[in-house]
Amino acid sequence: MENKKELRTWLNKMELDHPLVIAGPCSAETEDQLLNIAHQLKDSDATVLRAGIWKPRTRPGNFEGVGALGLKWLQRAKEETGMKTTTEVANANHVDLAMEHDVDILWIGARTTVSPFIVQEIAEALRGTDKPVLIKNPVNPDLSLWLGAVERMYKADIPNLGVIHRGFSTYEKTRYRNNPEWQIPIDLQNRFPDLPLILDPSHIAGKRDIIFDLCQTALDLNFDGLMVETHHDPENAWSDAAQQITPDSLKQMTIDLRIRKQEGDEVEFRNRLSTQRTQIDVLDHKLIELLGKRMKISDEIGRLKRENNVAILQSRRWNEILGKMILEGEDHNLSEEFVLRIYKAIHQESINHQKKVVNEV
Numbered sequence: 547m548e549n550k551k552e553l554r555t556w557l558n559k560m561e562l563d564h565p566l567v568i569a570g571p572c573s574a575e576t577e578d579q580l581l582n583i584a585h586q587l588k589d590s591d592a593t594v595l596r597a598g599i600w601k602p603r604t605r606p607g608n609f610e611g612v613g614a615l616g617l618k619w620l621q622r623a624k625e626e627t628g629m630k631t632t633t634e635v636a637n638a639n640h641v642d643l644a645m646e647h648d649v650d651i652l653w654i655g656a657r658t659t660v661s662p663f664i665v666q667e668i669a670e671a672l673r674g675t676d677k678p679v680l681i682k683n684p685v686n687p688d689l690s691l692w693l694g695a696v697e698r699m700y701k702a703d704i705p706n707l708g709v710i711h712r713g714f715s716t717y718e719k720t721r722y723r724n725n726p727e728w729q730i731p732i733d734l735q736n737r738f739p740d741l742p743l744i745l746d747p748s749h750i751a752g753k754r755d756i757i758f759d760l761c762q763t764a765l766d767l768n769f770d771g772l773m774v775e776t777h778h779d780p781e782n783a784w785s786d787a788a789q790q791i792t793p794d795s796l797k798q799m800t801i802d803l804r805i806r807k808q809e810g811d812e813v814e815f816r817n818r819l820s821t822q823r824t825q826i827d828v829l830d831h832k833l834i835e836l837l838g839k840r841m842k843i844s845d846e847i848g849r850l851k852r853e854n855n856v857a858i859l860q861s862r863r864w865n866e867i868l869g870k871m872i873l874e875g876e877d878h879n880l881s882e883e884f885v886l887r888i889y890k891a892i893h894q895e896s897i898n899h900q901k902k903v904v905n906e907v
Contacts, residue, residue: 566771723752
């Protein structure tokens with residue numbers, strides 16, 4: 547992607563002394579609800595009011611948004627509070643309606659990003675606009691698909707772009723609604739450091755009690771902003787009630803978050819060091835998670851060996867693994883000694899797991 551530095555211009559023009567904060571309800575429900583929330587947010591760090599107008603739900607029968615009527619409510623909220631506005635667009639018709647109602651920032655949702663056909667249709671509808679367009683990561687953990695959506699927008703002469711990290715769907719049960727998979731936005735950030743990166747902690751968390759920790763991790767990783775679902779009465783929200791927080795909670799959170807604003811060589815060093823250490827923390831967490839998954843498979847292998855009266859140690863298989871891992875380690879600048887030590891420890895833990903399974907009564 548050429549002229550990447552142009553991508554940050556729209557964010558710089560906002561002249562904020564803190565990361566960008568986008569807040570508002572998952573869904574616009576009524577005019578009174580949206581205006582109530584907007585007025586509670588106008589004196590906070592949130593400078594952009596978000597609200598879902600069209601709500602694509604995973605299964606039919608749930609509240610799917612009030613439709614174009616809600617765009618008038620957004621306009622009124624903007625007039626009364628001075629906040630900028632943003633909403634999700636999922637097709638060219640949504641784009642046209644949002645533009646007619648002077649929505650300031652448009653975002654493309656995760657379900658839309660997965661389809662290059664729809665993304666291209668939206669890009670054509672937006673061609674040449676100077677409004678910022680934010681692209682959420684696709685539902686599945688595919689960096690190329692995410693970047694492909696960005697590139698389609700850029701090729702449609704849309705200079706003001708950004709991306710939103712909202713986590714990735716998984717069939718596995720985790721503490722998150724959508725796994726953060728931090729390494730994917732880290733890779734995107736390393737490749738395109740001038741592409742504004744915003745966190746959507748609400749969709750990653752799925753519940754409000756871990757939103758703060760997610761936001762802090764994002765800021766430690768040098769994210770440019772946060773999009774937090776905020777509702778004046780979260781428990782009774784018409785959609786995604788469990789993951790929304792109150793405006794007062796948002797205000798307190800932005801006070802408590804550690805945000806580095808100083809300048810200078812020493813501070814720059816500490817900031818960069820903190821960012822890199824957070825990246826290591828993310829990778830270490832992933833390593834432990836992967837090792838845990840590996841040992842679960844070892845348990846299953848132990849059960850198979852017990853049922854078929856097969857010895858735990860299979861020397862030929864073990865030597866094949868070591869040989870392959872040493873070669874792969876060389877490709878990643880890892881010494882043979884290091885790979886041997888790591889895999890001997892993994893192998894021993896695997897044997898311990900299988901012994902326990904084989905000897906179960």
